Amino acid sequence: MSLLQAILARVAAARRAGRRPLVLLDLDDTLLDTTPRHLRIMSEFAALRPEAAALSGVGPAAVRYRVTETARAAGLVEEGLLSELSSFWGERFFKNDYLLLDTEVPGASAFSRAVVSAGGVPVYFTGRDEAMREGTLKSLLRHGFPAPDGGGDAPRLVLKPRFEMPDLAYKAEGLEGIAAEGSIEAGFENEPAHVNLFAERFPEAAMVFVDTKHSGKPVPVKRGVPSIRDFRA
Numbered sequence: 001m002s003l004l005q006a007i008l009a010r011v012a013a014a015r016r017a018g019r020r021p022l023v024l025l026d027l028d029d030t031l032l033d034t035t036p037r038h039l040r041i042m043s044e045f046a047a048l049r050p051e052a053a054a055l056s057g058v059g060p061a062a063v064r065y066r067v068t069e070t071a072r073a074a075g076l077v078e079e080g081l082l083s084e085l086s087s088f089w090g091e092r093f094f095k096n097d098y099l100l101l102d103t104e105v106p107g108a109s110a111f112s113r114a115v116v117s118a119g120g121v122p123v124y125f126t127g128r129d130e131a132m133r134e135g136t137l138k139s140l141l142r143h144g145f146p147a148p149d150g151g152g153d154a155p156r157l158v159l160k161p162r163f164e165m166p167d168l169a170y171k172a173e174g175l176e177g178i179a180a181e182g183s184i185e186a187g188f189e190n191e192p193a194h195v196n197l198f199a200e201r202f203p204e205a206a207m208v209f210v211d212t213k214h215s216g217k218p219v220p221v222k223r224g225v226p227s228i229r230d231f232r233a
């Protein structure tokens with residue numbers, strides 16, 4: 001049985017045992033691929049600034065977590081230009097219109113639907129903040145993810161109350177609130193520090209590292225936490 005099938009079986013077993021099985025699902029670079037969003041912003045910048053023309057030729061595989069890293073790898077070295085790019089990116093990356101550019105990480109929406117079919121409750125637990133709710137809902141629906149917040153056992157969307165709040169502190173705090181709503185059976189995260197936090201707090205649950213791209217903070221994924229590249233496994 002594959003890892004994902006085993007998780008679905010576990011969710012179904014928890015439901016049969018009378019629990020309310022919750023599955024934590026991060027959004028950016030876990031369920032949704034942010035690469036097209038990065039590419040669009042870089043090509044918009046390139047169209048404005050001839051010195052940054054190289055950015056329009058960057059392909060999906062060259063996109064890093066930080067736009068300045070991607071730009072450096074594409075040959076942009078001038079610090080003033082990089083800092084301008086960084087601000088340009090920051091003004092767009094978190095905007096609802098740009099969220100609609102994301103694609104799904106392969107297999108992610110089918111897996112989320114399978115969680116529902118198995119009797120589980122997907123909890124979209126994201127570092128996106130409340131101002132990004134509208135674009136997030138549209139994007140989830142566009143890619144066929146089960147719609148959140150319909151009450152009862154419908155999936156839940158948990159957003160960060162304030163943009164400025166550090167993601168790790170928010171995830172640590174949010175986790176406790178979510179745990180009060182049912183039994184956390186599994187979780188998926190692309191950020192090593194977050195998946196480690198989940199695995200430490202809920203050692204019995206099946207926490208999975210989604211190896212797409214992450215902040216590059218020098219944190220190794222905890223031993224024993226399995227890793228997947230997408231949800232086709």
Ligand SMILES: [Mg+2]
Pocket residue numbers: 026027028029030189190191
């Ligand atoms: Mg993420």
